[in-house]
Amino acid sequence: MEIRQVTTDERVTTTFPLQAYAFSPSPGPDDEAERYQRRQRFFTTATSFVAEEAGETLAGAASLPMRQNVRGLVHDMAGVAAVASHPSARRRGLVRELMTRLLRHTREQGCAVSALYPFRPSFYARFGYVGIPKTRKARFAPEGLSELLRRDLPGSVQRLPIKEGFAAYEALEHRLLAHRHGFAVFDETRSAEFREEKAWVALARVDGEVVGALRYRIDGHGGDLLGSSLFSTGPLGRALLLQFLARHVDQVSAIEVYLGADELAELWGTDMTVTTSAAVDSPTHNAPMVRVLDVPALAGSRVGRGGITVEIVGDDLIGGVWQFGADDGQLTVKPGGVPEATLTVGGFSALVYGALDPVEVFTRGLGDLDAEAMERLGVLFPTRMPYMFADF
Ligand SMILES: CC(C)(COP(=O)(O)OP(=O)(O)OC[C@H]1O[C@@H](n2cnc3c(N)ncnc32)[C@H](O)[C@@H]1OP(=O)(O)O)[C@@H](O)C(=O)NCCC(=O)NCCS
Structure with missing residues (x-):
């Protein structure tokens, strides 16, 4: 068995048949491979590895170059995707080897x-990943926002075909990336495909500056207005977009938008009828997972106070002993020392991402911590809700 990196052109003959079988209805349409090939221009910056035996591709795994804000630092992020193996080659450890190489x-x-x-x-927990919150879907009737129609808000909303509004939409995403913990974006090559979507974009502006954006489509008169993540730089941008949505009363019966797990649609109006939901289910509706690949790169992250020396166990990439401290709220990292606590890479990643409290890390079996270590880790890595948006 040989593992090698394949080029964009090679993907059609190597990874595509595995992916099509694993993730699509099959057998697929006759032009499935041509459609996949046409979409490859959006994936030229992706990295793909395959496992081959006697000239046959048995497994594949890929990574998309992304960027993510973790506690105030914007990092390069590997967005792992297209992990699949041939049914007759499963449970032989091929994907384990591919994931190890890819990471x-x-x-x-x-x-x-x-x-x-x-x-x-x-x-993926076997590869050090740990869960973070899934985005919520808020579904509501536009009538619930009617009081916003009477408000004279200091700003405006413009509706454009996505092609025309995409540059402004993407610029807002990049501003949010700089500020919002957990926020992640694709590179330009991958995100260019979204410009071709059949969708509108609503752009909220205050003094000419974009402060909110929503991609959406309407599925019919009296039907649904189906929105993407509702992005805003703050409450005014959100209110401008909600006021725009309120104007669709009697045109659509329901509106759906996606939100971070800490956003509360029930507070948007007095007579809101709204259901906010996040169904988590295998294999198609899971919450995202994350992991740290490089500990020294975290230096400078916005953290709490104090310090602790931790051993991270069971991981080739970040395993070892690390001394963590806080210098005026910024994380300091040094290798070595005498460990005061033991964490798995998943437990460490959960603390870095602010998704779990150290007590939960302990109760979930992601670390061996005494009461003092829990206290100190909690002060250094206070929980903080990460928002990694995705629209489903
Ligand atoms: C999921 C899939 C990629 C696994 O490939 P594989 O080649 O069988 O994986 P490996 O043999 O390398 O197994 C790696 C580890 O995961 C475990 N594992 C394999 N399948 C698993 C499953 N369905 N659930 C939980 N663990 C599993 C193995 O026991 C092994 O554990 P270990 O190395 O710690 O002992 C393969 O079954 C597949 O292609 N499925 C359909 C497509 C899919 O769902 N892809 C994932 C998209 S996110």
């Missing part, structure tokens, strides 16, 4: 963190 490669390329959407979280 080492992305770390060497400068990725400090990695994220993915798992088919089954326990599979």
